[in-house]
Amino acid sequence: MAKEKGEGFSSSAGLMRYFDSEDSKGIKLGPKVVVGAAIVFTILILCLPVFWPMS
Secondary structure (H helix, E strand, O other), rough: OOOOHHHHHHHHHHHHHHHHOOOOOOOOHHHHHHHHHHHHHHHHHHHHHHHHOOO
C-alpha cells in the first residue's frame, strides 16, 4: 500500500488563513437581525396591496 502524504493540512492552510483574517471595516449583523429583517420585509410586501391597491 502506498503511504498517505500529510498534505491535507498544508493544502487547507491557505483557506484557514483566509477565513481567520476577518475584515473589521464591514457591517457585522447577527443571524437574528438578518432573519428579522427578512420577516419584516416579507410582511411589508404582503401588506402593500392593502394600503396601495392596484387599479
